[in-house]
Amino acid sequence: MNKKLISTLTLLALSHTAVANYSASDKAHKIAQDNIIVDGHIDVPYRVNRAWVDVTEATKGGDFDYPRAKQGGLNAPFMSIYVPASLDNSPQSTQLAHQLIDSVEAIAARAPDKFAIAKTVSDVEEHFKAGLISLPMGMENGSPLQGELSNLAHFYQRGIRYITLAHSQSNHISDSSYDLRRKWKGLSPFGKTLIKEMNDIGMIIDISHVSDAAFYQVMELTEAPVIASHSSMRKFTPGFERNMDDDMIRALAKNNGVIMINFGSGFVTREARVWRDQYSAARKALIEKEGEDSPKVATFDEDYKKTNPYPFSTLEEVLDHIDHVVDVVGIDYVGIGSDYDGVGDSLPTGLKDVSTFPNLIQGLLDRKYSEADIKKILNENVLRVWRDVERYAKAQKS
CATH class of the missing domain: 1.10.287 (Helix Hairpins)
Known part of the structure; x- marks a missing residue:
């Protein structure tokens, strides 16, 4: 059928039918509830900054709130401290970053029986035992550093545990995959210095959004594993540099890093x-x-x-990305970076909000992933990276 002939209402009906057809088993729900689920990238802070809602309670819109997170078993979502590229090279970028961190702290302070700020892997593990949802933070776009290493230390103290070096435009740190000007042909001189400083302080380097040249320069310079906090596989989106190709995945695995699969349909198909x-x-x-x-x-x-x-993607197509990473480099280098609250209404059928993680787990079970392998995808791989980064930084201080 010609898609142009399908009305919007028909499409919505088909989408809702597809969602309804996903039925996670008791086993999938149990795996979701019994294990830590780390999501590398959720844009709650920017969402509530634009239009405030209380995510400690049920919300009408958006992809994340406490009841849905509990339903889905999500208990360690990295809160994205997202600074738009339009604010690069301005004091407003640093100001906004602090405001968004304040908003995450406010969520935890307003509902200490539900949420807690997590700054270490041990925090995540202790919060899980206590029945709390951890809120680690990652900064999306290094613009707020303003070229000052003192800002790196300050944001680390405030709880930022990864930095996505650039966003939609090249900044003072790195070229962006979206920016065809390629100002630095990879990393800037400051960016190259920053890699060592991030290693030394214990800040995870996030290579989502950067150009291919910048990625390979990071790989040459870093002494600790890195992550792609919310990227997918270029094999399924030819020519889309924002996703990673097979050679990059091999380099990431050699680094002992992790790619965390983005759910947005534009990243998937x-x-x-x-x-x-x-x-x-x-x-x-x-x-x-x-x-x-x-x-x-x-x-x-x-x-x-x-x-x-x-053309919404599907849960099955998201699973294809996970399968491909596993086929190319193995089970130890893939995780989840949904981009919930960051990709608008483009989420795939079966994975429309944070309550649907059991659907993902069911899909993995259906594809014959063992429970041990599913745990690696849900948390063990990325927590390994985080521990390695912590360990490296501790060694530099001793």
Whole structure:
């Protein structure tokens, strides 16, 4: 059937049917509840900064709140301290980072019976035993460092435990995979210095978003394992540099690092990527023809989706990414980096919010993953990296 003939309502009905058809077994739910689940990237802080909601209680919108996290077994979501590239090279980037950290601290302070800030692997483990959801933090975009190593130390003290070096534009640290200008042809001079300093202080290096050249320079310079906190496999999205290719995965495994699979449909399938590119091109053409203030521009999003429904990916296609990492380098180098609250309404059927982790576990069980291997994906691989980073930093201080 031609997708252009499917109405938006029909698409939504199909999507809801697909979600309803996912049924996790008691075993999948038990695995979710009995084990730590670490998610490398959830954009709750930026979400509540834009439009405040109390995620310590049930919320009407968004992908994360306490009841849904408990239902899904999610108990160690890295809170993303996301600073848009539009604020690069401005004091506002550092200001926003502090405000978002404040918001995470406020969540934990407002509901100490539900949440706790986690700064170490031991914190995560102790919180799990106590029935609390850990809130470790990672900074998405190193712009707030402002080229000052003292800021690195300060953000570490505040609880930041990984830094995504760049975001959608090249910054003072690194080129971005999205930025074709390639200002530094990889890392900047400061960025190269920063790698050693992050190793020494115990800050995990996150290579999601950086250019391929920057990735390989990080691999040459780092003495500790790194992560891709929310990336997927380029094999399924040819030409999309934001995802990682097989050679990069091999280099990451050699480094003993972990790729944490992004759930956003545009990261999962070529079809969703092509749709996004065509959508952007059509919107740009309309603005050029009609002007930014045209009523047609105001209704463009709704009108476009009526005739070009979004091709949501599926749980099975997310599992294909996990399978591919395992096929290329083995089970020890893959984890979860959903990007919940960060990819809008592009989430795949079967994985629409944090309550659906049992669906993912059921899918892994159906693909004959052992419970031991599932635990590696859920937490053991990334906690190994975090421990190794902690261990390396401790050794430098002794």
